[in-house]
Amino acid sequence: MAVTSGSCRFGLWYVRVEWRGDTVYRVQFAATGTPGDVPGPLRQFCAGRPTDLTVLDAPALHGDEAYARIYRAVRQIPYGKTATYGEIAEIARTHPRVVGQAMARNPVPLVIPCHRVIAADGIGGFSPDIAIKEELLTMEKKAVRKLQLDSGITQSETQ
DNA sequence: AACGTACACTTAT
DNA sequence: ATAAGTGTACGTT
Numbered sequence: 001m002a003v004t005s006g007s008c009r010f011g012l013w014y015v016r017v018e019w020r021g022d023t024v025y026r027v028q029f030a031a032t033g034t035p036g037d038v039p040g041p042l043r044q045f046c047a048g049r050p051t052d053l054t055v056l057d058a059p060a061l062h063g064d065e066a067y068a069r070i071y072r073a074v075r076q077i078p079y080g081k082t083a084t085y086g087e088i089a090e091i092a093r094t095h096p097r098v099v100g101q102a103m104a105r106n107p108v109p110l111v112i113p114c115h116r117v118i119a120a121d122g123i124g125g126f127s128p129d130i131a132i133k134e135e136l137l138t139m140e141k142k143a144v145r146k147l148q149l150d151s152g153i154t155q156s157e158t159q
Numbered sequence: 160a161a162c163g164t165a166c167a168c169t170t171a172t
Numbered sequence: 173a174t175a176a177g178t179g180t181a182c183g184t185t
Contacts, residue, residue, distance in 0.1 A: 125179025
């Protein structure tokens with residue numbers, strides 16, 4: 001079975017995906033789309049629905065190299081939460097700068113939620129456009145808040 | 160607020 | 173083999 005490709009919309013961008021079954025080989029943000037479908041969980045995520053993307057797999061997650069350990073650690077960050085480069089480095093037993101490097105080369109953003117990794121003092125970086133990172137984070141925050149309201153949790157309980 | 164340096168890993172030469 | 177480059181962190185000034 002061949003690797004298929006497709007895209008879906010996220011805000012002003014298209015998310016292009018190369019995948020087969022539950023394995024995602026590449027994700028990239030682009031200004032234009034390509035015909036074809038994307039994995040269901042990814043489509044739901046882009047539609048603003050809180051989605052557990054850990055059901056998807058990626059080759060970059062496997063192995064004992066530093067990047068693989070970092071990517072696995074990043075995947076543990078839950079929807080709507082963030083962690084710093086330093087925190088990830090500690091879990092993966094490496095250095096914050098290596099985490100930054102690994103994020104910059106992340107072949108499958110969203111599947112490996114590099115947008116949830118922020119600097120100790122600010123937001124950190126994101127390619128191709130920092131605005132995507134901001135939009136992803138605010139989208140997740142809003143979605144979580146809505147979930148809490150829908151389930152009847154009062155504001156005082158969440159503070 | 161700006162600057163320097165340690166840190167560890169990858170990629171390029 | 174070795175140097176350069178990182179989406180950092182932290183201390184000092």
